[in-house]
Amino acid sequence: MKRLLDWRGHAFFGLPIRLYLGVIFLMACYHKIVDPGAFAVDIATYQILPLSLINLMAIVLPWIELAAGLMLVLGFRGRTGALLVAGMMAMFSVAVSIAVARGLDMSCGCFASQGANEDPISWRTIVRDVIWLSLAVYVVVFDRRPIGLDRLFARPKPAEAAPLATENQK
Amino acid sequence: MREVKKNTKGRYLARTLSYPALLLETVLVSAACAVLALTVNAVRAEGISLIQKTEYEILVPCPETTGEVETLSPDVVRGASRAARVIDARPKADFETWHVPQARSVPYDYLEPVSGATLRDIASSGAKRVIVYGDGADPDCGEHLARELAGKGIKNVGFIKGGAPALMGSSREGGRP
Numbered sequence: 001m002k003r004l005l006d007w008r009g010h011a012f013f014g015l016p017i018r019l020y021l022g023v024i025f026l027m028a029c030y031h032k033i034v035d036p037g038a039f040a041v042d043i044a045t046y047q048i049l050p051l052s053l054i055n056l057m058a059i060v061l062p063w064i065e066l067a068a069g070l071m072l073v074l075g076f077r078g079r080t081g082a083l084l085v086a087g088m089m090a091m092f093s094v095a096v097s098i099a100v101a102r103g104l105d106m107s108c109g110c111f112a113s114q115g116a117n118e119d120p121i122s123w124r125t126i127v128r129d130v131i132w133l134s135l136a137v138y139v140v141v142f143d144r145r146p147i148g149l150d151r152l153f154a155r156p157k158p159a160e161a162a163p164l165a166t167e168n169q170k
Numbered sequence: 171m172r173e174v175k176k177n178t179k180g181r182y183l184a185r186t187l188s189y190p191a192l193l194l195e196t197v198l199v200s201a202a203c204a205v206l207a208l209t210v211n212a213v214r215a216e217g218i219s220l221i222q223k224t225e226y227e228i229l230v231p232c233p234e235t236t237g238e239v240e241t242l243s244p245d246v247v248r249g250a251s252r253a254a255r256v257i258d259a260r261p262k263a264d265f266e267t268w269h270v271p272q273a274r275s276v277p278y279d280y281l282e283p284v285s286g287a288t289l290r291d292i293a294s295s296g297a298k299r300v301i302v303y304g305d306g307a308d309p310d311c312g313e314h315l316a317r318e319l320a321g322k323g324i325k326n327v328g329f330i331k332g333g334a335p336a337l338m339g340s341s342r343e344g345g346r347p
Contacts, residue, residue: 036211036218044226055222063207064200071199079187080195087196103283144186 005144011151014078014143017135021085022072024132025065028111032062042109046095047102064088072139075148082139089133096125237320239313240328244336247301255297259304259315260334270303270337278304278311284318292324299326306333 032039040058043049049057064084071081096108099121108121145151187195211217247256247270258265259278269275276288292300300319304312316329330337 034216036216040218040222041226041228045228047228051225052221054226055218055220059211059218059220060204060207063203063210067199067203077195077199079192080199083192083196084199105283140192 005142007142008145010142011145011147014139015075015147017139018072018075018078018082018143018146018148021082021132021135021139022069025069025085026073029062029065029069031111032058033066036062039109042107045104045106045109046099047104048095048098061088075146075150075152078143078146078148078150079140082136082143086133086136086140089129089136093126093129093133096121096129100126237317237322237324237327239316239320240326241331242301242328244330244332244339246328247303247330247337250299250301253296253298255292255295255300257292257300257302257315258334259302259312264305264334268334268338273303276315278315278318280311280314284315284322289319289322289324292319299328300324301328301330303330303337304333306330306335 036055036058039062040055043054043057044051065088068081068084068088071077072085092108092110099106100123104121106121108125139146208220211220250256250272256270256273257276258269258273259276261277262275265273265275265277276284278284300316302312302316302319304310304315306312310329310333312333313329316327320327332339
C-alpha cells in the first residue's frame with residue numbers, strides 16, 4: 001500500500017483530474033454567487049432542508065465551491081480542495097437521490113437555475129455525481145504531492161533544512 | 171507530523187498532510203468561506219436575508235398530457251359495458267355531489283402526476299375501455315387526465331366531451347352516493 005501511495009505517477013494522473021474538477025466547480029459557483037436568491041429557490045425545490053437553513057446554505061455553499069475550485073486548479077492545498085469537493089459531491093448525491101426517489105420533476109440547479117424541462121434530474125445525474133465524488137477521493141488519497149503551488153513553494157523549515165543540507169554536502 | 175522529502179534534483183517536495191490535519195484544514199477553509207460569504211452578502215445590494223420568513227414558491231412543470239385519446243359523446247357512458255372503467259376526474263367534493271353510478275373518483279391535479287398506484291389499479295382492472303369525464307370546463311380536467319393516462323401506457327382511453335355537465339344534461343341516471 002505504501003508503494004502504491006508513494007508512486008510518483010499519481011501527481012500526473014491527479015493533475016488533469018484536479019483541473020477538471022476545479023473548472024467544474026468554478027463554473028458551478030458563478031451563477032450561485034451572482035444570484036443567491038435563485039440558488040435559494042433551487043435548494044428549496046429539493047424540499048430537504050428546513051426553511052430557516054435554505055438561505056444560509058445558498059449564501060455560503062457557492063463560496064466553498066469557489067475556494068475548492070481555486071485550490072484544485074492552482075494546486076494550492078490541492079488535497080484539502082479535493083476533500084471539500086468530495087464532501088459536497090457526497091451531499092449532492094444524497095440530495096439528488098432523495099429527489100429522484102420522490103419523483104420530483106426538477107433541475108439539479110448545479111450550473112444554472114434551469115427549468116426541469118432543460119436539465120431534469122435522473123439516475124444519470126446521480127451516476128455523474130458519484131463519478132465526480134470518486135475522482136475527488138482519488139486526489140485526496142493518492143495525489144499526495146500535487147503539481148502546482150504546493151510543490152512550487154514547498155520549503156522545509158530551517159530546522160529541517162539543516163540535516164538535508166549536511167546530507168547534500170556528503 | 172510534517173513530512174518533507176527531497177527529490178533527486180535536490181528540490182523539496184510538498185509536505186503530506188495526515189488525514190486529521192486535512193480534515194481540520196477543510197473545516198478551517200469552510201469557516202473562512204462562511205465568514206467571507208456572509209460579509210459579502212451583508213454589503214452587496216443583491217444580498218438575501220439570512221433566514222427566509224415565508225415559504226418559497228416552488229415552480230414545477232405540469233405533467234405531460236400528450237397521449238392519444240378518443241373524444242366521446244355523453245351517450246357512450248349510458249351504453250358502456252361492464253368491461254369499461256368510468257373515471258370521474260373532478261374534485262372529490264364534486265364527485266360526492268353527483269357522479270355516474272359506476273364511476274371511480276380520480277381527482278385530476280394539474281401539478282401532480284397521477285400516482286403509480288392509480289395507474290396500476292387501472293392497468294390491472296382488465297377494463298377494455300377507459301372513459302374519463304371531468305368538469306367540462308376549458309381546460310377540461312377530464313381530457314387532461316385521459317391524455318395523461320394514455321401517455322402513460324393505458325390503452326383505449328377516451329374522454330366525454332362536455333364532461334359532467336353534458337352527462338347530467340343527457341341523462342338523469344346519475345345518483346347520489
